[in-house]
Amino acid sequence: MTSQAIEPPTDRQERSAVLATAPAADLLRHWQALGLDPDFRFVRGPEIGLVSLRGRIGGGGAPFPFGDATATRATVRLDDGRVGHAMTLGRDSQRATIAAVVDALCQDAGERNRVHEQLIAPLQEAIRKRDDTRAAETAATRVDFFTMVRGED
Numbered sequence: 001m002t003s004q005a006i007e008p009p010t011d012r013q014e015r016s017a018v019l020a021t022a023p024a025a026d027l028l029r030h031w032q033a034l035g036l037d038p039d040f041r042f043v044r045g046p047e048i049g050l051v052s053l054r055g056r057i058g059g060g061g062a063p064f065p066f067g068d069a070t071a072t073r074a075t076v077r078l079d080d081g082r083v084g085h086a087m088t089l090g091r092d093s094q095r096a097t098i099a100a101v102v103d104a105l106c107q108d109a110g111e112r113n114r115v116h117e118q119l120i121a122p123l124q125e126a127i128r129k130r131d132d133t134r135a136a137e138t139a140a141t142r143v144d145f146f147t148m149v150r151g152e153d
Contacts (some may be wrong), residue, residue: 040079
């Protein structure tokens with residue numbers, strides 16, 4: 001078994017968020033370019049199902065049931081025993097499988113650094129560019145309203 005370093009939870013959470021929100025084509029392209037093809041078996045899934053969404057009025061009010069969304073989850077075990085988990089919105093079982101394999105690979109410090117440099121960092125940049133483009137498009141359609149107060153007749 002490879003040496004396993006203890007990883008701060010935020011690193012794993014951030015990596016999972018990047019894998020779940022990155023454009024699917026970018027994720028697949030960077031994953032293939034990474035050249036990793038570890039042997040693994042599915043422990044669970046990939047399974048497609050529904051998750052319940054909760055909302056809050058104003059972001060801080062009492063929670064209420066907002067609706068449901070499709071989600072895909074997968075759990076894999078690498079041949080060396082490392083286990084990886086992933087859950088993504090939507091019905092993309094390939095994305096969930098890649099994310100679970102990446103989660104398992106990143107339990108080793110050496111592989112984690114390589115995966116971060118060649119997969120996670122480029123995906124973060126793609127997400128940032130996508131978000132900046134959306135923000136610019138939204139800002140271009142912004143309309144400012146104002147009210148003029150008339151004096152009393």
